[in-house]
Amino acid sequence: MATADPFDAALDLLRRLNPKHTTSHLNSIISLAPDLTEDLLSSVDQPLGVRGCRQSGRDYLLCDYNRDGDSYRSPWSNEFDPPLDEAGLGGVSGAGNDGAGEGAVPSERVRKMEIKANEAFDVYRDLYYEGGVSSVYFWNLDDGFAGVVLLKKLSNPGSTSEGVWDSIHVFEAIERGRSTQYKLTSTVILNLSSSGTALGEMDLSGNMTRQIEQELPVDGDESHIINIGRLVEDMELKMRNLLQEVYFGKAKDVVGDLRSVGSLSEAGRDREAQREIIGSMRR
Numbered sequence: 486m487a488t489a490d491p492f493d494a495a496l497d498l499l500r501r502l503n504p505k506h507t508t509s510h511l512n513s514i515i516s517l518a519p520d521l522t523e524d525l526l527s528s529v530d531q532p533l534g535v536r537g538c539r540q541s542g543r544d545y546l547l548c549d550y551n552r553d554g555d556s557y558r559s560p561w562s563n564e565f566d567p568p569l570d571e572a573g574l575g576g577v578s579g580a581g582n583d584g585a586g587e588g589a590v591p592s593e594r595v596r597k598m599e600i601k602a603n604e605a606f607d608v609y610r611d612l613y614y615e616g617g618v619s620s621v622y623f624w625n626l627d628d629g630f631a632g633v634v635l636l637k638k639l640s641n642p643g644s645t646s647e648g649v650w651d652s653i654h655v656f657e658a659i660e661r662g663r664s665t666q667y668k669l670t671s672t673v674i675l676n677l678s679s680s681g682t683a684l685g686e687m688d689l690s691g692n693m694t695r696q697i698e699q700e701l702p703v704d705g706d707e708s709h710i711i712n713i714g715r716l717v718e719d720m721e722l723k724m725r726n727l728l729q730e731v732y733f734g735k736a737k738d739v740v741g742d743l744r745s746v747g748s749l750s751e752a753g754r755d756r757e758a759q760r761e762i763i764g765s766m767r768r
Contacts, residue, residue: 492524499529505676505690507531526552530672530692533637533651535618538562546620546635548653553589560603560620563596591623594706595630599623601710606634609714613721614638617650629660634717646679652724654717658709665703667712670696671720675728689736693724 495514502510508531515522526549534547540562545551551558556565591599602621610619617638623630634654641647651674659666672694679687697720701712 491518492521495521495525496528503690504674504692505688507674530653530674530694532649532674532676533635533653535637536566539566540564544618546618546637548622548633548635550624550633550655551620551622558589558622560599560622563590589624591630592625595623595625598630598706598709599632601707602632602634602713605710605714606636606717609718610636614650626657626659629658629665631655631657632713634713648678649676650674652721654720656713656716658713660703661700663702663704664700665709665712666698666700667716668696668698669716669720670694671717671724673721673724673728691732693728693732695720695724 495518498514499507499510507529511525511529511531515525535544536547536557536559537544538559538561541559543561545557545559545561547557551560553565553569556567556569558565590596599621602623603619606619606621610617614636617636619637620635621632622635623632633656634652636650636652638650639647640649653672653674654669655671656667656669659668672692674692675690677687677689697716699716701708703709703712
């Protein structure tokens with residue numbers, strides 16, 4: 486029998502473990518197989534971390550797309566924290582991709598779009614989530630650019646009933662003159678828990694990934710921000726509806742079949758009354 490690929494085996498193992506503890510599971514696997522570190526970090530979506538920008542004082546989200554070694558780039562200041570050492574990866578003073586690793590720092594044109602995208606999605610976050618943290622990161626491609634839109638919202642942290650929503654939208658924009666081909670891959674990570682209630686404890690965790698490709702007209706760099714915003718907004722709406730109607734609806738049906746809130750005698754009387762009504766209608 487052929488030997489299983491270690492990377493595929495690691496992904497298969499992560500799919501079978503509790504998604505609520507993906508970060509700790511991922512760190513354990515990396516400690517066992519250090520050579521898989523970069524591949525796993527770039528392939529496995531995990532809950533987003535939050536850090537404060539030293540220059541602007543604003544919070545930003547951490548992911549593999551704004552990471553360079555152990556440092557993370559703030560979208561507000563375009564600086565890494567902790568700063569990259571000059572002997573190693575270099576600084577971020579240049580406008581291109583030099584220093585800070587390949588693609589870690591966007592060019593001047595892409596950085597201007599990144600700033601506008603952060604401003605736009607900060608308004609989107611406030612209107613749709615009424616709180617939380619948002620961050621947008623862009624980087625250069627040979628025939629266009631790519632980026633990631635991150636949104637995180639915590640509900641009632643530290644209380645008996647809490648929830649965490651993380652959405653990760655990775656896109657590629659391949660420019661073709663007056664139009665651009667967009668490819669969007671969206672992932673939602675949702676954790677809900679409740680404890681100390683009369684009905685007992687509940688822990689519901691999972692993630693969902695969807696993908697879409699669409700070619701849209703472009704008239705200047707601002708058109709990219711509008712197009713990306715519409716794609717992300719539509720995708721989040723579809724995924725929220727899918728979670729509400731399919732996942733939560735199915736979980737409610739399962740819980741309802743396994744456990745009855747009312748007494749069994751009341752349920753028996755209701756079924757008997759239903760049978761009597763049906764029987765009288767057939768006569």
